[in-house]
Every structure is written in C-alpha cells, then in structure tokens.
Amino acid sequence: MEHKDQIRMKQEQAQQRRDEEDYFARMWFADMEAKAKREQEAAQRQTAANHETSAVLEQQIAELEAKKRHEKQLLEEQAQILVGLAVLYTSSASVFLYSVIFYNHCLVKQ
DSSP states (O other), rough: HHHHHHHHHHHHHHHHHHHHHHHHHHHHHHHHHHHHHHHHHHHHHHHHHHHHHHHHHHHHHHOOOHHHHHHHHHHHHHHHHHHHHHHHHHHHHHHHHHHHHHHHHHHHHH
C-alpha cells in the first residue's frame, strides 16, 4: 500500500470517527431535549393538578364556613325562641300565680 493510500485511509477513518461523534452528540442532545420536554410537561401537569386541588379545597373551606355561619344563625334563632318561651312561661306563671292569690283572697273574704 502506498503512503498516499495510508494517509487517505487514516483521513477517512478520522472523518468516520468525527461523523460518529457528531451523530452521537446529536442523539444525546435530542435525548436531553426530549427529557427536558417530558419534565416540563410533567411539571405543568403537576401545577394544574395542584391548582385544581387548591380550588377544591378552597370550595370546601367556603362551604364549611357557610355551614358554620348557618348553624350559628340557627343557634341564635333557637336561643331567641327559648327566651321568648321563657318570657311567655314566666308571664303565664305570673298570671296563674296572681289568679291563685286572687282566688285565695276571695275565699278568705267569704
């Protein structure tokens, strides 16, 4: 083999190595881009899920607070009814007591 052929062969081998290195570098870069894209999409899905969970929790909190306000209002209404009944009962008891006293007074006079 001539010296020129050996040089040409070494140059072809060097070019082939460079082509292979370029190919593997492009493949590695494409893999890294695909991985970054998958990670970004996963992060976006997680963010969306977090927002959805937050919205559900905020709705549940709002509903719970509304329920507590309603229960408090019902308790206040029940308390007002009980106070009204107590006043009515006290008035009725007083009327009854006065009636008994008047009746006894009338009996004593007879």
